[in-house]
Structure formats: structure tokens, C-alpha cells
Amino acid sequence: MASIAALEPLIPALRRYASAMLRDRDLADDLVQDCLERAIGQWDSRRQEENTRQWVFAIAHNLIANRLRQQARRGTHLDIADVAESALMVPAPQEHRVRHGELMAALAALPEEQRSVLLLVSVEDLSYAEAARALGIPIGTVMSRLSRGRERLQRALDGEVVTAPGGAATLRRMK
Amino acid sequence: MSRPKRPSGPRAQTPVVEDDLHAFVDGALDAARRKEVQDHLDRDPEAAAMVARFAAQRQLLRSAFAPIVDEPVPERLRLQTLLAQRRDPPAWRWRMAASVLVALGAGTFGGWQMRDRWEPSGGIAALAGEARSSYLAYASDTAAGPSTDGDREGDRERLLRLVSDKLQRPIEIPDLSAAGYRYAGGRLVATVHGTAGLFFYERADGTRMAVMLRPMAVEKEAPMMAQSQGEVGGFTWAMRGLGYSVVGTEKPGVLHPVADEVRRQARERAAIQS
Numbered sequence: 001m002a003s004i005a006a007l008e009p010l011i012p013a014l015r016r017y018a019s020a021m022l023r024d025r026d027l028a029d030d031l032v033q034d035c036l037e038r039a040i041g042q043w044d045s046r047r048q049e050e051n052t053r054q055w056v057f058a059i060a061h062n063l064i065a066n067r068l069r070q071q072a073r074r075g076t077h078l079d080i081a082d083v084a085e086s087a088l089m090v091p092a093p094q095e096h097r098v099r100h101g102e103l104m105a106a107l108a109a110l111p112e113e114q115r116s117v118l119l120l121v122s123v124e125d126l127s128y129a130e131a132a133r134a135l136g137i138p139i140g141t142v143m144s145r146l147s148r149g150r151e152r153l154q155r156a157l158d159g160e161v162v163t164a165p166g167g168a169a170t171l172r173r174m175k
Numbered sequence: 176m177s178r179p180k181r182p183s184g185p186r187a188q189t190p191v192v193e194d195d196l197h198a199f200v201d202g203a204l205d206a207a208r209r210k211e212v213q214d215h216l217d218r219d220p221e222a223a224a225m226v227a228r229f230a231a232q233r234q235l236l237r238s239a240f241a242p243i244v245d246e247p248v249p250e251r252l253r254l255q256t257l258l259a260q261r262r263d264p265p266a267w268r269w270r271m272a273a274s275v276l277v278a279l280g281a282g283t284f285g286g287w288q289m290r291d292r293w294e295p296s297g298g299i300a301a302l303a304g305e306a307r308s309s310y311l312a313y314a315s316d317t318a319a320g321p322s323t324d325g326d327r328e329g330d331r332e333r334l335l336r337l338v339s340d341k342l343q344r345p346i347e348i349p350d351l352s353a354a355g356y357r358y359a360g361g362r363l364v365a366t367v368h369g370t371a372g373l374f375f376y377e378r379a380d381g382t383r384m385a386v387m388l389r390p391m392a393v394e395k396e397a398p399m400m401a402q403s404q405g406e407v408g409g410f411t412w413a414m415r416g417l418g419y420s421v422v423g424t425e426k427p428g429v430l431h432p433v434a435d436e437v438r439r440q441a442r443e444r445a446a447i448q449s
Contacts, residue, residue, distance in 0.1 A: 008254045012244035036257050122233045123240050143194050150229050
């Protein structure tokens with residue numbers, strides 16, 4: 001059985017995932033704290049064969065999904081331009097700044113369900129099976145969301161106009 | 176794009192479908208299947224172009240978010256901090272129960288550059304830890320701020336009498352107005368190495384810092400040492416049996432001159448007294 005110390009190396013990745021999903025560093029860290037407190041509290045009652053990373057990402061993802069639903073209900077809405085500018089506060093090298101802003105905006109325009117799969121698989125290196133269990137969806141759904149997410153993100157990066165979730169905003173290539 | 180399911184059957188006959196291209200990009204294929212997909216890509220320029228775009232996209236995402244994992248983890252998200260909070264009652268309950276709180280010793284919080292494991296127990300490394308945990312318990316949360324108000328002269332006098340009494344020596348509240356910090360209030364804090372006085376300061380922009388004082392049973396004289404962990408850092412030293420710790424979330428470049436000023440005032444008073 002893994003020691004609770006197994007959580008420690010996952011903390012930077014949880015901060016990264018929460019930041020990318022919530023697009024707000026402070027909010028993300030609050031959420032990671034909540035997630036870790038829950039993980040510590042449930043540590044002894046978790047299934048022992050459970051993969052720690054997948055388990056803790058599942059906790060984080062549920063909290064994130066709740067938070068995003070709350071934001072949607074309250075109508076909290078991040079302006080896509082703001083997202084590109086500063087919400088992530090990830091410093092980008094000077095020469096990549098335009099590309100970086102473009103990427104953040106394109107990512108922000110993805111539906112949440114595609115963004116989570118894309119990030120868990122592409123950035124957090126969860127296997128498809130781990131991502132499926134973390135998100136509580138069948139592996140086939142992981143594959144289809146990954147496929148749609150990648151195609152959509154690619155169209156946005158290639159400069160096509162993409163309709164944001166809800167059809168409210170459009171995103172254009174920034175030069 | 177249509178997404179046919181990969182039929183079951185012998186591997187050699189398995190056609191390459193879109194899922195395989197993603198799995199290729201994500202390095203999720205075993206060596207045999209990877210070779211098959213690679214052979215397919217060599218024959219299908221359209222699929223190869225798609226794989227190249229997705230691989231580039233994957234790399235773009237990874238490098239865009241890489242800086243976050245290289246950042247130091249904030250203190251409140253460290254496993255040791257969270258475990259310590261579980262072991263000990265949450266600070267807010269203590270605040271409601273009593274105005275005097277037992278600050279955790281430095282050993283409770285991991286990661287100190289100097290730990291009392293090889294320092295004499297209760298020395299300046301321990302003081303640095305106590306100052307830090309007290310600061311985290313009180314100053315980072317505006318609702319849990321000082322028990323006395325810095326603006327009210329009566330409060331200030333009462334606190335000074337209390338602190339001087341508990342620390343068994345005349346205590347002065349350092350005047351840091353020259354450094355841009357206004358005294359905002361203070362409180363007594365019980366540490367595992369005795370009672371300490373904790374004074375809070377605030378700058379016009381709302382930035383807070385604190386000075387902690389407590390008698391030193393060991394390391395009665397110690398040069399100033401820098402401390403930093405997570406978001407909180409500072410400077411700690413001891414002089415004539417009294418330990419001082421200047422803590423806050425400001426950069427060392429900001430806190431160091433403040434610590435020098437506190438030390439200068441303490442030296443000045445010592446010179447007058449002797």
C-alpha cells in the first residue's frame with residue numbers, strides 16, 4: 001500500500017491541471033488545497049489497489065467540474081481576451097508570446113469535457129484508461145473527446161473562427 | 176471523421192484507425208503496434224500530416240503549462256502543512272477558543288533550511304519556524320488578525336505591559352514607519368519554547384509583515400539568518416537573550432532592510448540601557 005507521501009509529488013501537477021481548467025491561479029490553488037484535504041481525509045478508506053494519481057485526479061476533477069458548473073450558473077464568464085492576456089499568468093518566452101496567447105484562448109474556447117481529456121492525456125500523461133477512470137467515463141468516450149478536442153484546438157490554432165461553448169463568443173486568430 | 180472501432184482479431188490484420196493515430200502521438204502503443212502504425216504513416220501522407228500536427232499541438236500544450244510544475248509549491252499546499260493541520264486542531268477553532276495559541280514548533284513544518292534537528296532545541300531556527308507558523312496562522316488571514324488594534328493607544332500600552340510582563344523584560348514595539356510600515360497591532364503567542372510577542376505591520380498598499388520576539392534559553396546571541404519556505408520568508412537573530420524574527424511574504428530584498436532596522440533599534444536601546 002502506498003504511503004500518503006505518494007501525494008506529494010502529484011501536487012505540482014494538480015496545480016497545473018487546476019490552473020489550466022479554471023484559468024485562475026488563486027482559485028486553482030484553493031481547489032488543490034481542498035482536493036488534498038479530501039485526499040488526506042479519504043486516504044485510509046480508498047481502495048488499496050487504486051492508482052494514486054488517477055484517484056487524486058478524480059477528486060480534483062470532480063471539484064473542478066462542480067466549480068465550473070457553479071460559475072456557469074452564476075454567469076461568471078471569463079472574457080476570452082482576458083484569458084489570453086493574463087488569467088493563466090504562465091510566463092511565456094518572448095518569442096512565443098503570441099503563440100502562447102493564441103493557445104490559451106483556443107484552449108479556453110474548448111468545451112470543458114474536451115479540455116479536461118486533452119489536458120489529462122497530453123499534459124498530465126494519464127493513460128487513456130487512467131483518464132477514463134479519473135473522469136468516470138468509458139474509455140471510448142475519452143478517445144472521442146480527445147479526437148474532437150484535438151481537431152477543434154487545431155482548427156483554432158490554424159486560424160479558423162471557432163464558436164465558443166454556448167455560441168456566445170468567437171475567437172479569431174491574433175496577429 | 177468517421178471513427179470505426181478496431182475489429183478484434185489477429186494483430187497483423189488490424190487496420191489503423193484514428194484512435195491509433197492519437198495513441199501514436201501519446202506514446203500509448205506497444206512496440207509492435209507502433210511499428211504497424213509507423214508503416215501505415217509512411218504510406219499515408221494525410222495521416223502522417225495529422226499525426227505531425229497533433230504531436231506539435233501536444234508539445235505546445237506541454238511547454239505552455241510546464242512553468243507551473245517548476246514553481247515552488249505554496250506552503251499551504253505542502254503535504255506536511257496539511258498533515259500538521261489535521262494532527263493539530265485547525266487554527267480557526269483555536270482562535271475562537273483562546274486568544275493565546277500554541278504555535279507549532281519549527282520541527283513540525285518541514286523544509287526549513289535550518290532545522291532544530293541539528294540546532295540546539297529552541298534556538299533561532301526554532302524561533303524562525305514559530306514566527307513563520309504564527310504569521311501563517313494570523314497575518315495571512317485578515318479576519319484573524321491582531322488581537323489589539325495598533326491605532327488605539329490604550330491597546331498598545333496594554334499589550335506592551337502584557338508582553339513585557341510575560342517576556343520578563345521591557346519590550347518596545349519597533350518603529351518601522353521609516354521603512355513604510357505602520358504598526359497595526361499585536362498579540363501574545365505561546366510557542367513550545369515559551370511565550371512570544373507578535374507585532375504586525377502594514378504598508379499603505381496593504382502588504383503585511385510581522386516581528387516576533389521571545390526570550391532565548393539557548394543561542395542567546397546569534398547572527399541574523401535568512402529563512403524562506405514557500406511564500407513566507409524572513410530574518411531571525413538573537414541579541415542579549417532576546418530572539419527576533421522578521422517574517423512576511425515580501426521578497427528578501429524588502430524584508431532585509433526592515434530586519435536591519437529592527438536590529439538597529441534594539442542595539443540602540445541596549446546601548447542606552449547599559
